Structures are given as structure tokens and as C-alpha cells.
Amino acid sequence: MTGWCAERRARLTGEDGSSVIEFLGLSLVLLIPLVYLVLTLGRLEAAMFATEGAAREAARTYVAADGADEGAERAVAAVGIALHDQGFDDDPATALVLTCSAVPCLAPGSAVSARIEVRVPLPFVPSFVRDVIPLEVPVSAERVAPVDTYRTTDE
Template sequence: MPLLHPRPAPPDDGERGSAALEFILVGLLLLVPLVYLVGALGLVQGQSLGAEAGARHVARAVATATDDADAAHRADLVLDSITSEYGLDPASVDVAFACRPAGAVCPRAGATLVVTLRTRVALPLVPPVFGLDRLASIPVEASAAQKVSRFWGSR
């Protein structure tokens, strides 16, 4: 029976077994920013939808009100509802009213009421240190137009 000669051991390969480590490291370096980006964009989209819904519903509520006091009350109710529904920060929500054609008091009978709602979306995981949370916020604005009844104030 012939003696089998054992094969010589392969030379030690310094790259052996590092593919898994490289995959994990590169995966984390790419995955973490991607997950943050998806989360931040989702937050901005949700707040944008809230601003748009707020502008539209406030315009409709004010345009269908009977007088100034009723319009202010309706606008406040709608804004409270929208801020709680969409998670808007009530302190950062600003609402502006304008009428077309420009000129007289707004709202007025027969005019087109334009409501503009502005807010800021704070990016997630930004600490409130040195004012970074104010710097790392994205402005969001939405406008809506609604025709005011020609019987405004006469009911």
C-alpha cells in the first residue's frame, strides 16, 4: 500500500473571511442614512398633507361662515383639528388670509378668499443644542382658494 503524501497547507490568506465583515460594515454605512432619509421624507410628506388640508378646510369654513365672529370660531376649530390630526406644531403654524380682487376687508361677499398656511417641519433626531433644531427644519406652505358667498354678512 503506497503512502499518501499529505498536501501541503495553503498559504495563510489575509483576506480570508473578511467578506462578511465588509458586507456588514458597508451595509450599515449605507442602510442607516437610507433609513433616516426615508423617515425624514415621510415626516415632511405627512406635514405637507396636513398643511394642504388645513388651508383647504380653513378656506371652506371661513367662506361658508355667516359673519366675522363665526368665521374666526370655525377657523380655530379647524386649525385645532388639523394640528392634532397631522401632528403639526401649533406654535409654528401661521395662517394668512387674502381676498381677490385685492382691496377691501377680507373676507367679503362675492370675493375669492385665499388662505395660506405655513409651518416648519423639524427633522428627526436633531438635538436642540445651539439652535440646531431650528436650523434643521424645512418650511412647508400650502394655499387654497374658496369663493365667498355673495350673501356674506347678510344672514
């Protein structure tokens, strides 16, 4: 019976099974930051995709419009669609900045530049922390579209 007790005591004081616990602990320590990094980079990539597409379409729709007011409305609508498509709720009118190279914006041979800026908040950061420390990454894109040289001006 003493042999059985000594064998049982040796088995209980050994390190059998501790490698599984160490593996699980180390996995959690390494896996949580990796998942957070993937989520953050995915959101930033979505913002880049949205701003690039929004800037391109805003410039193209503006120069294809009949007038400057109609062009601005179409550009804001295009930005809203592109941002909403990627899950951003930013106001398209404030995210879009249009600049023209000539005094009448749609003058033949001129160019129109559309710049989009979106702020991407870091995921899982509570709002009370964001109020104290700005934890956002600004993402912007700019595209230039030429106005057709043979365009007739109505303005």
C-alpha cells in the first residue's frame, strides 16, 4: 500500500497537464491583440476603399452634371452611397470638399477636385474614453476629374 501512495503522490505533484494550461494562457495573450489588429486594419481598409470610391465618383458626377448646383447635389449623393456601402454613417456633405480650377466650375477645359475625409474610430473603445482622448484615424482621398473641352456652358 505504501507503493501505491508514493506513486499517487508523485503523480499529483508532477507537472502533467500544466502544458495545456500554459498553452491556453499564452494563446489568449497572443490571440486577443492579433484579432484586435485584424479588426482595426479591416476597418481602415474599408475606409480607404470608401473614400477612394467616393472621391472618384463625386468628381465624375460633378463634371457630368448640367450645372454647378446639380453637380454638387449629385456629388453629395454619390459620396453618401459610397460611404454607406462600407458602413460609415458620416455626413456626406461635410465629408466632401469640392474645388475648381476655374472661376465657373464647369468651364470647358477646367478640372474639378473632390476630397473626402472620414474619421475611423478604433473598435471597442468606449465613448467616455473617446471624449477625453481622440482615438480616431483620419482617412482621406482626393480625385481630379477634367471638364470636357467641348462642353457647352449654360451658366
